[in-house]
Amino acid sequence: MKLKFIRLYNFRNYLNFEISPHENINIFYGKNASGKTNLLEAIYMSIKGQTFKNAGDSELINFNNNETSIYSLYENLSYFDEYRIEISRETFKKYYVNDERKNSKEYRKNKYLVFFSPDHLNIIKNSPYDRRKFLNDSISNFDFSYEYYLGIYRKILMERNKLLKISKNLALLEIYDRELAKNGAKIIISRLKAIKKLNEYALIHYKNLTKGELLKTTYLSTVPLTNDEEELRKNLYSYLKENQKKDLEKKFTCIGPHRDDIEFKIDGKNVKNFGSQGEQRSVVLALKLAECDLISSLSRNRPILLLDDVFSEIDNERSVYLLNSIKNRQTFITTTNIKTYFKNSNAKYFDIENLIENRR
Numbered sequence: 001m002k003l004k005f006i007r008l009y010n011f012r013n014y015l016n017f018e019i020s021p022h023e024n025i026n027i028f029y030g031k032n033a034s035g036k037t038n039l040l041e042a043i044y045m046s047i048k049g050q051t052f053k054n055a056g057d058s059e060l061i062n063f064n065n066n067e068t069s070i071y072s073l074y075e076n077l078s079y080f081d082e083y084r085i086e087i088s089r090e091t092f093k094k095y096y097v098n099d100e101r102k103n104s105k106e107y108r109k110n111k112y113l114v115f116f117s118p119d120h121l122n123i124i125k126n127s128p129y130d131r132r133k134f135l136n137d138s139i140s141n142f143d144f145s146y147e148y149y150l151g152i153y154r155k156i157l158m159e160r161n162k163l164l165k166i167s168k169n170l171a172l173l174e175i176y177d178r179e180l181a182k183n184g185a186k187i188i189i190s191r192l193k194a195i196k197k198l199n200e201y202a203l204i205h206y207k208n209l210t211k212g213e214l215l216k217t218t219y220l221s222t223v224p225l226t227n228d229e230e231e232l233r234k235n236l237y238s239y240l241k242e243n244q245k246k247d248l249e250k251k252f253t254c255i256g257p258h259r260d261d262i263e264f265k266i267d268g269k270n271v272k273n274f275g276s277q278g279e280q281r282s283v284v285l286a287l288k289l290a291e292c293d294l295i296s297s298l299s300r301n302r303p304i305l306l307l308d309d310v311f312s313e314i315d316n317e318r319s320v321y322l323l324n325s326i327k328n329r330q331t332f333i334t335t336t337n338i339k340t341y342f343k344n345s346n347a348k349y350f351d352i353e354n355l356i357e358n359r360r
Contacts (some may be wrong), residue, residue, distance in 0.1 A: 012062060026350065187257045
């Protein structure tokens with residue numbers, strides 16, 4: 001999968017902007033706050049249909065205008081498709097594929113990416129929420145059914161928690177428990193399969209990054225784990241029943257996939273508690289490269305890789321390994337400095353400030 005062309009109209013600080021990227025490495029360089037991350041955000045949106053920032057659609061529109069659009073051309077398994085997103089302050093966001101109106105799910109179909117920013121370096125030391133989000137985003141890249149069941153689970157969970165706050169209606173709670181168990185089991189089974197593959201790929205990358213140390217990734221569940229979905233459903237339902245009293249006291253659901261976590265160990269040592277900053281960064285780097293491998297193995301397609309100012313957070317040795325690992329996939333990199341190892345890459349360079357100024 002490759003981005004062949006992208007055009008932005010009134011998108012943040014890009015009034016009328018277009019580029020034809022290199023099929024391998026593309027480097028956007030310039031000062032901080034010049035718009036490098038905004039360009040990555042536009043590429044992300046052209047694939048995912050939404051932003052990676054906590055921003056509403058109207059915030060994407062240039063201050064002095066009322067609408068924005070992102071047009072992109074992608075080559076995917078020898079086919080070329082045109083994609084367009086239109087956002088207005090007055091109407092809902094619109095998606096088009098080859099000029100045909102689509103919903104967001106249809107728009108995202110068969111397009112893959114992996115996004116890596118300095119914020120992701122906190123996956124290890126931050127809360128379980130960040131690790132679940134990493135896993136959810138990874139699986140949703142290639143499995144739309146997972147996203148579907150996750151959406152259902154979250155809706156039921158919200159209703160169950162609302163009930164716990166206002167009532168002790170055990171009959172209704174029973175209905176929610178059965179539905180949570182059914183959808184929660186599907187979510188956990190998908191996570192276990194993904195963790196197994198991620199662990200295989202991340203182990204290889206981490207060994208190469210550290211010259212031999214062993215990384216192990218383990219899924220930590222609030223219920224007994226099994227690879228049998230029906231047995232897992234029964235376990236989850238049983239634990240929900242056992243925890244009803246505690247849930248009613250605390251007024252929220254204490255067990256389930258929304259409370260699970262991921263543990264990372266290096267040579268048997270817990271990385272969150274005992275890993276150095278360098279070890280934690282290496283683990284996240286290995287995980288992101290493993291995510292690329294996982295998507296490639298399951299979709300038979302290489303995802304596009306977005307690296308937002310990552311090289312400022314890792315040392316030269318890890319930077320060189322990262323560049324060597326992405327030689328055969330289209331990658332977009334933002335940086336304030338074009339370091340020596342960039343000069344040796346098969347890359348195309350974009351001076352963001354000059355490009356924006358020349359295309360106003």
